[in-house]
Amino acid sequence: MNKSKKYFIITETALGILVLILAVMMLGGRDRDTIGRVSVIIRDSDDAQWAAFKYGIRKAAQERGVEAVVVGTESVLTLEEEKELIEAEIDNGADAVIVQPVPEQGAEEMLEKIKKKVPVMLVGSHASADGGDSALPVTEASPYELGAALAEEILKDYSRKLEGKTLGIVSWTTDSVMTAERMEGFTDTLEDTGVTVSWHVAGKFDGGEEAYLGAQAKVDVIAALDDSSLTAAGEYWAEENGGVPLYGIGHSTQAAYYLDKGIVECLVMPDEFSVGYQSMSEIANSLEELFYKTQDRRISYTVLRRESLFSQKGQEILFTMSQ
Amino acid sequence: MKDKLLKNVRRLEPRGIQSTIMFSFSVISISIMLILGIVLYLRFSTSTREETIQSTRRLMEQTGESLEDYLVNMRQISDTAYYYLIKENDFSSYGEDIQSRINLLYEANRDSLQSIVVYNNYGSLLAAEPVATQKENLNVTEQGWFVQAMAEVENMHFSTPHIQNLFDDNTFRYYWVISLSRAIEITRDGKTELGVLLVDMDYSVISRMLDQINVTENGQYYYLCDSSGEIIYHPRRIQISDKISSENNEIAAGYKDGVYDETFQGERRKIVVNTISYTGWKLVGVIPYSAFTYGMIDIRYFIILLMLLMLMMLAVVNRIASQGISRPILRLNDSVREYEAGEKPEIYIGGPQEIRHLGHSIQKSYEQIEELMKKIVLEQNERRKSELDALQSQINPHFLYNTLESITWMVEGERNDDAVFMISQLARLFRISLSKGRTIISIRDEIQHAQSYMNIQKIRYKNTFSIEFDVEPEIYSYSTVKLILQPLLENAINYGVSGLDENGEIRVEGRKEGEQILLSVTDNGIGMSEEEASLVLTDSSRIHKRGSGVGLVNVNRRIQIYFGNEYGLSIESELDEGTRVLIRIPAVPYTEEGTKLLEEGRVE
Numbered sequence: 037m038n039k040s041k042k043y044f045i046i047t048e049t050a051l052g053i054l055v056l057i058l059a060v061m062m063l064g065g066r067d068r069d070t071i072g073r074v075s076v077i078i079r080d081s082d083d084a085q086w087a088a089f090k091y092g093i094r095k096a097a098q099e100r101g102v103e104a105v106v107v108g109t110e111s112v113l114t115l116e117e118e119k120e121l122i123e124a125e126i127d128n129g130a131d132a133v134i135v136q137p138v139p140e141q142g143a144e145e146m147l148e149k150i151k152k153k154v155p156v157m158l159v160g161s162h163a164s165a166d167g168g169d170s171a172l173p174v175t176e177a178s179p180y181e182l183g184a185a186l187a188e189e190i191l192k193d194y195s196r197k198l199e200g201k202t203l204g205i206v207s208w209t210t211d212s213v214m215t216a217e218r219m220e221g222f223t224d225t226l227e228d229t230g231v232t233v234s235w236h237v238a239g240k241f242d243g244g245e246e247a248y249l250g251a252q253a254k255v256d257v258i259a260a261l262d263d264s265s266l267t268a269a270g271e272y273w274a275e276e277n278g279g280v281p282l283y284g285i286g287h288s289t290q291a292a293y294y295l296d297k298g299i300v301e302c303l304v305m306p307d308e309f310s311v312g313y314q315s316m317s318e319i320a321n322s323l324e325e326l327f328y329k330t331q332d333r334r335i336s337y338t339v340l341r342r343e344s345l346f347s348q349k350g351q352e353i354l355f356t357m358s359q
Numbered sequence: 360m361k362d363k364l365l366k367n368v369r370r371l372e373p374r375g376i377q378s379t380i381m382f383s384f385s386v387i388s389i390s391i392m393l394i395l396g397i398v399l400y401l402r403f404s405t406s407t408r409e410e411t412i413q414s415t416r417r418l419m420e421q422t423g424e425s426l427e428d429y430l431v432n433m434r435q436i437s438d439t440a441y442y443y444l445i446k447e448n449d450f451s452s453y454g455e456d457i458q459s460r461i462n463l464l465y466e467a468n469r470d471s472l473q474s475i476v477v478y479n480n481y482g483s484l485l486a487a488e489p490v491a492t493q494k495e496n497l498n499v500t501e502q503g504w505f506v507q508a509m510a511e512v513e514n515m516h517f518s519t520p521h522i523q524n525l526f527d528d529n530t531f532r533y534y535w536v537i538s539l540s541r542a543i544e545i546t547r548d549g550k551t552e553l554g555v556l557l558v559d560m561d562y563s564v565i566s567r568m569l570d571q572i573n574v575t576e577n578g579q580y581y582y583l584c585d586s587s588g589e590i591i592y593h594p595r596r597i598q599i600s601d602k603i604s605s606e607n608n609e610i611a612a613g614y615k616d617g618v619y620d621e622t623f624q625g626e627r628r629k630i631v632v633n634t635i636s637y638t639g640w641k642l643v644g645v646i647p648y649s650a651f652t653y654g655m656i657d658i659r660y661f662i663i664l665l666m667l668l669m670l671m672m673l674a675v676v677n678r679i680a681s682q683g684i685s686r687p688i689l690r691l692n693d694s695v696r697e698y699e700a701g702e703k704p705e706i707y708i709g710g711p712q713e714i715r716h717l718g719h720s721i722q723k724s725y726e727q728i729e730e731l732m733k734k735i736v737l738e739q740n741e742r743r744k745s746e747l748d749a750l751q752s753q754i755n756p757h758f759l760y761n762t763l764e765s766i767t768w769m770v771e772g773e774r775n776d777d778a779v780f781m782i783s784q785l786a787r788l789f790r791i792s793l794s795k796g797r798t799i800i801s802i803r804d805e806i807q808h809a810q811s812y813m814n815i816q817k818i819r820y821k822n823t824f825s826i827e828f829d830v831e832p833e834i835y836s837y838s839t840v841k842l843i844l845q846p847l848l849e850n851a852i853n854y855g856v857s858g859l860d861e862n863g864e865i866r867v868e869g870r871k872e873g874e875q876i877l878l879s880v881t882d883n884g885i886g887m888s889e890e891e892a893s894l895v896l897t898d899s900s901r902i903h904k905r906g907s908g909v910g911l912v913n914v915n916r917r918i919q920i921y922f923g924n925e926y927g928l929s930i931e932s933e934l935d936e937g938t939r940v941l942i943r944i945p946a947v948p949y950t951e952e953g954t955k956l957l958e959e960g961r962v963e
């Protein structure tokens with residue numbers, strides 16, 4: 037083979053390889069519309085409390101080119117059900133999942149296994165049953181800080197004089213890490229104030245508020261540690277025409293409504309829009325970059341009073357919850 | 360350094376004709392393609408940019424018109440409620456009637472309306488549609504829309520979006536509205552008082568309008584702000600509020616309608632501003648520069664792909680073209696190389712007409728060269744042969760033997776003077792014969808050689824013939840090939856006068872005629888027929904019966920070898936009358952240089 041023919045073949049081969057690379061790049065570019073599909077699995081997904089969260093998910097997904105699917109769920113979700121849901125979503129083509137872990141033993145192990153297949157982001161609470169550090173990334177407002185903030189507002193209203201006062205606590209569950217940490221933050225702040233916790237009621241009341249709350253001893257202050265329990269307590273007290281000052285952590289328009297009505301004295305409101313937005317952004321990062329390590333995202337919270345509900349900030353929060 | 364660079368560049372220069380053609384074609388075609396590609400791309404991107412801006416403007420104008428229509432509709436509702444329902448009637452007596460008419464108005468526009476409410480100047484609710492319970496402990500006089508309406512009673516006021524904080528409908532819902540408020544005159548019990556008419560527009564109507572145009576994926580978006588820059592709609596409203604994102608809305612609110620360039624947070628972008636009538640709101644379209652190239656990436660890939668494919672094709676075409684052009688030249692070159700290497704190939708004749716002509720010319724040249732070479736070799740051979748013949752004639756053993764015999768005979772007869780004469784003539788004969796190895800001598804020497812020869816022969820033939828030299832002294836200094844007279848004289852003796860008893864005469868003449876020297880040997884011998892005379896110069900086989908064996912043919916050929924074919928011998932003879940042999944040579948002066956040139960056979 038002479039020199040000229042050799043150069044010719046080398047040139048043609050090099051050009052051919054370049055053409056192939058470009059063609060692959062062009063075809064790859066056509067599929068740029070979405071960077072992946074993300075399934076969101078949260079308990080009672082149609083509940084109003086998730087409105088701002090889902091709005092955040094939708095906005096981030098729109099910005100980052102992610103196809104987001106919020107899986108329909110019931111108000112009660114077991115570990116096994118959650119596992120089946122996640123696996124079904126992965127089988128259906130989910131490239132990542134955003135999960136609110138169920139408050140059960142074994143949730144962390146189950147999610148660790150899932151994480152080996154697809155990126156996982158937890159919302160609302162981390163999955164470690166004992167409250168220790170988890171390898172799974174989580175997007176949440178610090179539950180301890182929320183509990184502490186709630187206690188602080190009570191202290192403010194009573195000018196930090198709670199000596200001899202009695203306190204009732206309501207929460208959705210006592211098992212979840214989130215409730216435990218909020219409780220810890222709450223009680224730590226009220227420690228040495230002389231307040232007595234008369235009772236702690238937990239449950240998904242579902243119209244049985246009377247049975248739960250009506251049966252409890254009369255207290256000076258009631259604190260609700262989550263949105264479900266706050267709205268249930270608000271509903272009960274709305275029917276009872278008030279009575280006991282109610283403080284709570286909530287993020288639904290219903291909770292805001294009870295604040296507006298004066299049934300709830302103070303509302304500590306985690307920025308659920310940011311939970312949805314930030315968790316989806318973090319997951320989008322992990323989908324875009326092969327070796328991206330998803331990280332915890334810490335979300336802020338807002339303390340709302342009746343008079344500040346229609347402030348600029350309050351209105352923005354209501355806007356996200358009304359979407 | 361520069362020299363080194365130049366050397367390296369030169370090393371890259373193609374050497375072969377095919378490489379040169381291929382290289383030139385490639386450089387030209389790549390340059391043209393690059394220029395074409397870049398120009399096309401620039402032209403295309405410019406027109407795409409203009410088109411994007413124009414389509415954004417058109418879209419914004421349409422959306423602006425829709426927004427204006429909506430706002431006009433709201434104004435008309437407000438006007439209708441005020442001028443036809445409220446102003447015309449006394450609330451004390453026609454309160455229910457007003458309410459029902461407002462209800463009709465509301466129902467007709469409920470898709471775009473949240474509520475129509477009438478307050479008196481103390482903030483007391485007079486009428487509301489849809490009918491709902493007002494919140495307890497509500498002081499509407501502190502709300503922005505009320506304050507604005509009462510502050511400028513002659514105007515209508517559009518608020519920025521806010522949560523409606525008026526009614527409690529037990530649905531746990533909060534409505535996002537834009538309030539259109541105006542101060543109104545209310546008649547109650549015949550007395551006129553100020554009040555406020557509030558038309559709360561459903562924000563979702565506006566947000567839907569703008570959501571519909573905020574669907575592009577290239578980063579382009581639209582937002583709406585009021586004249587002070589406060590955001591009414593923005594696709595990233597909450598992110599901006601949460602400080603996750605930001606917008607240059609306060610600056611944009613100061614722009615008049617048009618297209619502007621700005622750099623915001625390090626990003627260059629085009630801003631298209633359209634003002635909405637009645638409100639002074641600004642509809643702002645933001646086109647980041649990256650949006651112009653968003654759709655162009657595929658075009659870029661496509662153009663590069665096209666160029667690469669064209670390059671591949673051009674490489675093939677260039678190769679075929681360069682091969683087509685260069686192959687005949689290369690084949691011709693190869694055949695010439697083979698020829699130079701000593702082989703005897705057929706010179707390639709093919710390809711285009713010019714190359715064929717070249718091939719023919721080279722072929723012809725080579726043939727001529729070969730022919731000339733053969734001729735030269737032949738001449739050289741002949742020259743060597745003739746010189747050998749001449750040499751042989753000088754040492755003809757018979758001649759030498761006879762001469763020496765005559766000398767012996769003279770010495771024995773004590774004719775010492777004659778013997779001395781004979782020996783001196785013989786010595787002179789040989790000296791001139793040798794002439795230091797030269798072939799060209801002066802005519803003087805040639806004549807002297809002839810004289811010496813004839814002196815010897817006369818003694819040998821006992822003066823049976825006479826010899827006469829009539830040579831013009833003028834020609835002595837011209838050149839001649841040596842030993843051309845001696846064979847003629849030998850022939851004259853042998854064939855001419857030897858047969859005569861006495862009165863044999865041989866005459867040698869020499870003269871210059873024009874640019875030629877004419878030498879002749881004439882005898883009065885037996886002569887020959889015309890036919891025989893014509894054969895003397897052509898048939899060499901019949902000459903050597905007597906004499907030195909160096910025939911006239913040899914003399915003639917030697918003259919022609921050195922001086923050319925136009926020179927040589929001519930014979931005139933007649934039976935019983937005698938023969939005259941004429942030598943014709945050019946008049947070349949006998950000089951060192953002239954002799955050398957003649958020796959090398961290069962005289963013209």
